[in-house]
Amino acid sequence: MLQSRRILLIVSGGVAAYKCLDLVRRLRERGASVRVVMTAAATQFVTPMSFGAISGDRVFTDLFDRDDEHDIGHIRLSREADLIVVAPATADLLAKMANGLANDLASTVLLATDTPVLIAPAMNPKMWAHPATERNVATLRGDGISFIGPAAGEMAETGEAGTGRMAEPMEIVAAIEAHFGGAAKPLSGRKMVVTSGPTVEPIDPVRFLANRSSGKQGHAIAAAAAAAGADVTLVSGPVSLADPAGVNTVHVETARQMLEAVEAALPADVAVMAAAVADWRPATEVTAKMKKTPGSGPPALTLVENPDILATIGRHASLRPRLVVGFAAETNDLIANATGKLTRKGADWIVANDVSPSTGVMGGDANTVRIVRQNGVEDWPTLSKEDVAARLVAGIAEALSKADAS
Numbered sequence: 509m510l511q512s513r514r515i516l517l518i519v520s521g522g523v524a525a526y527k528c529l530d531l532v533r534r535l536r537e538r539g540a541s542v543r544v545v546m547t548a549a550a551t552q553f554v555t556p557m558s559f560g561a562i563s564g565d566r567v568f569t570d571l572f573d574r575d576d577e578h579d580i581g582h583i584r585l586s587r588e589a590d591l592i593v594v595a596p597a598t599a600d601l602l603a604k605m606a607n608g609l610a611n612d613l614a615s616t617v618l619l620a621t622d623t624p625v626l627i628a629p630a631m632n633p634k635m636w637a638h639p640a641t642e643r644n645v646a647t648l649r650g651d652g653i654s655f656i657g658p659a660a661g662e663m664a665e666t667g668e669a670g671t672g673r674m675a676e677p678m679e680i681v682a683a684i685e686a687h688f689g690g691a692a693k694p695l696s697g698r699k700m701v702v703t704s705g706p707t708v709e710p711i712d713p714v715r716f717l718a719n720r721s722s723g724k725q726g727h728a729i730a731a732a733a734a735a736a737g738a739d740v741t742l743v744s745g746p747v748s749l750a751d752p753a754g755v756n757t758v759h760v761e762t763a764r765q766m767l768e769a770v771e772a773a774l775p776a777d778v779a780v781m782a783a784a785v786a787d788w789r790p791a792t793e794v795t796a797k798m799k800k801t802p803g804s805g806p807p808a809l810t811l812v813e814n815p816d817i818l819a820t821i822g823r824h825a826s827l828r829p830r831l832v833v834g835f836a837a838e839t840n841d842l843i844a845n846a847t848g849k850l851t852r853k854g855a856d857w858i859v860a861n862d863v864s865p866s867t868g869v870m871g872g873d874a875n876t877v878r879i880v881r882q883n884g885v886e887d888w889p890t891l892s893k894e895d896v897a898a899r900l901v902a903g904i905a906e907a908l909s910k911a912d913a914s
C-alpha cells in the first residue's frame with residue numbers, strides 16, 4: 509500500500525526513538541523509502557548508524573554539514589518526500605514548530621516545507637498536559653498538521669503514568685496508510701459504529717467494577733474499517749491505546765454512556781460490538797467515598813443489570829444497521845453459547861472466541877475466532893488481532909456489496 513512512497517522521518521530526542529527503528533522496518537516492508545533526519549538529542553538515544561542500517565540510506569543530523577548541504581540540502585530533503593513524519597516528537601520540537609523556529613536541521617526542514625506532516629508526540633504526561641504544549645498542538649493542528657497519539661500508559665520513568673506515550677509503530681503505519689489512502693476502498697461511503705474496551709461502573713468516587721478487556725480487537729477493527737474507507741465512529745471504554753487514525757473516537761466510561769453514544773452514531777450500515785460491556789452495575793452510586801465502619805463488616809454490593817447494547821441495536825425498531833456483528837467471549841460451550849447470543853440479541857454474525865485464561869486472548873495480541881451465523885460456523889486460524897480485524901472487515905465489505913447486488 510505504501511509502494512514507492514517517500515517518507516522523511518524526523519526523530520527527536522526521546523526514549524521512544526528506539527521504537528522508530530521498527531517503524532522504519534515496517535514502512536520499508538510495505539514498499540516505502542524512508543530517509544531519516546535526527547536531532548542532536550535523538551542521537552543520544554539511538555545512533556545514526558542504527559537508523560542508517562535499517563533505512564538503507566544515510567542519516568542526516570547536521571544543518572551545517574558542508575557535504576550534506578552541497579549534496580542534498582535541507583530544502584531538497586523536504587521536497588523529495590511525499591510525507592514528513594515526526595516520531596517521536598518532543599515538547600521542544602512541537603514548540604519550535606508552532607513558533608517557526610529553525611535552529612537545527614530538523615526544525616529547518618519542517619519550516620522549509622509545504623509537504624504534509626504527521627506528528628507522533630512522546631513526552632512526560634505533565635509536559636503533554638501543560639497549557640503551553642496544548643497551545644502549540646492547537647496551533648499546529650490549525651496549520652493543517654496531523655497527529656497520531658500520544659497514548660495513555662506507563663512511561664519510561666518509573667511510577668509515571670498518563671497520556672504521553674508515543675503511538676505504537678503499527679499505529680503510526682496505519683496513520684501513514686490512512687494519509688495516502690488506497691486505490692481500492694471496499695467500504696467507502698459506508699458508515700460503521702464499533703464498540704471497544706471495557707466499561708467501568710462506579711461504586712463510589714474511587715472504586716469501580718470493570719474487566720480485563722484491552723480494547724485491542726475493537727480498536728483494530730475500527731482502524732481496519734477506516735483504512736477500508738468507512739466512516740467509523742469508535743465508542744470506547746477506558747483503554748491505554750491511541751485513538752486510531754481517521755476514526756471518530758468517542759470516550760465513555762459506563763455501559764449506559766456507551767449505549768447513548770452508539771445510538772447517537774446511528775444510522776449506520778454496520779455495527780460491530782466488540783466491547784466487553786459490564787453486565788451489572790452497582791444499584792446505587794455513592795457520591796462520597798465509602799468508609800469502613802469498625803464492627804459492621806463489609807457493605808453488601810447490590811447490582812442491577814446494565815442495558816444490553818448489542819441487543820438494543822440488533823432489535824432497533826427504526827435504525828437497525830443492515831449488518832449487526834456481536835462478539836461472544838466464552839470459557840465453555842463456545843458454539844452453543846454464541847448461537848444463543850446470535851438469536852437472543854438479534855445479531856447477524858457472532859465472532860466467538862474462547863477467553864479461558866490459558867488462551868491468553870484477554871489482553872494478548874492473537875485471537876482464534878469462529879464466525880457464527882444462522883446458516884453455519886466458520887473456523888478461522890489463530891491470527892493477530894489486526895489480521896482478525898482485516899479479515900472481518902473484508903467479510904463485511906463483501907456481505908454489503910452482495911446485499912446491494914441482490
Ligand code: CTP
Nearest residue numbers: 781782783785814815816817818834835836837
Ligand atoms: N454486549 C452488549 N451489552 C451488554 C453485554 C454484552 O452490547 N450489556 C455485547 C458485547 O459487546 C458482545 C456480546 O454482547 O458483542 C456478547 O457479550 P458477552 O459478554 O459474551 O455476553 P453477555 O451477554 O454478557 O453474556 P454472558 O456474560 O452471560 O456470557
